[in-house]
Amino acid sequence: MPIVRFVREARDVRCQYGENLREIALREGMQLYGFKGAIGNCGGCGQCITCFVSVESENLGALSQRTEVEKTKLRNRPDKWRLACQASVKSSLVVLTKPQSPPPNSQQLIEEALSKVLPK
Numbered sequence: 001m002p003i004v005r006f007v008r009e010a011r012d013v014r015c016q017y018g019e020n021l022r023e024i025a026l027r028e029g030m031q032l033y034g035f036k037g038a039i040g041n042c043g044g045c046g047q048c049i050t051c052f053v054s055v056e057s058e059n060l061g062a063l064s065q066r067t068e069v070e071k072t073k074l075r076n077r078p079d080k081w082r083l084a085c086q087a088s089v090k091s092s093l094v095v096l097t098k099p100q101s102p103p104p105n106s107q108q109l110i111e112e113a114l115s116k117v118l119p120k
């Protein structure tokens, strides 16, 4: 079973292969959304563009490939950014939620998260 390591929340969450990243985050009580998304989001349809996550581990292939929605909506965003609602987990990875407003010590948190071995 893959592990999703949430940097901001300092939590490792085990999930099923192919499980939707947004559903994992919400199930585990993560604050996936910023202010705008918390007020109103599309419920996972790929329309509100508020469920950003950044894949911090090297393995961008740990998530399913970008959907057509993401190719359009994320074309001006970093390659490592994804819409959680459009991404399925294929193997263990490290993610930062709300990368549009990273915590002040985000680089340190990311380095710490990456320094710990991820179970396969």
Ligand code: FES
Residues within 6 Å of the ligand: 041, 042, 043, 044, 045, 046, 047, 048, 049, 050, 051, 083, 084, 085, 086
């Ligand atoms: S929840 Fe609206 S785009 Fe992901």
